[in-house]
Amino acid sequence: MIIDISSVLTGEKLSQDVDYKIEKEDAAVLSENLFGAAVTSPVTVSGNIKNNGGCVTLTAAASFDYEGECARCLDPVKGSFSLELTRTVAAAGTLTGDEEDYIIAEEGKIDIDGEICEELLLSFPSKLLCDEDCPGLCPKCGKPKKEGKCGCPEKEIDPRLKILAQLLEK
Ligand SMILES: [Zn+2]
Ligand SMILES: [Zn+2]
Known part of the structure; x- marks a missing residue:
């Protein structure tokens, strides 16, 4: 104006x-x-x-x-x-x-x-x-985290560490 x-x-x-x-x-x-x-x-x-x-x-x-x-x-x-x-x-x-x-x-x-x-x-x-x-969305199932627990595991083991663990077991 x-x-x-x-x-x-x-x-x-x-x-x-x-x-x-x-x-x-x-x-x-x-x-x-x-x-x-x-x-x-x-x-x-x-x-x-x-x-x-x-x-x-x-x-x-x-x-x-x-x-x-x-x-x-x-x-x-x-x-x-x-x-x-x-x-x-x-x-x-x-x-x-x-x-x-x-x-x-x-x-x-x-x-x-x-x-x-x-x-x-x-x-x-x-x-x-x-x-x-x-807290955003659960990266696994997409449910908003503020709505409560979705049941997905809290922490995923890094897949590279998993392989390493398997190698060490042998
Ligand atoms: Zn939000
Ligand atoms: Zn989830």
Whole structure:
């Protein structure tokens, strides 16, 4: 969304709230790259832009709901992911150095949707887990270990050791 922050940039206002939603369609870059998880809500953006003696700073929390599956046991995983970001805002043409770390306001307006989606993407876990300690699936029968013992032997003897043992017996 394009936000007009000209009165904060000029210092006429010292702060301005930023509260809006990025609809799922506009956050496509996010949903297409979430390692198989799906975005199930709009991205909520909530924060403010402050002018502190000429230094303009954006602080915002962004969050969205997702659905995916546990990387270890394949159970469905649902959750909400959020992060906070802080950026310095500068009017176009006022910077002499590198513009990369800044949000540049063109004619007093900024569009931070791309910035927010990119940041969420970079921080989203590449592997979802139903639980930090999810024990995963039994490698023999495929039963989720958290559902209890499946009866498979806990430890398999390494087949190479078995051969060695047989050789030693002879
Ligand atoms: Zn799991
Ligand atoms: Zn098993």
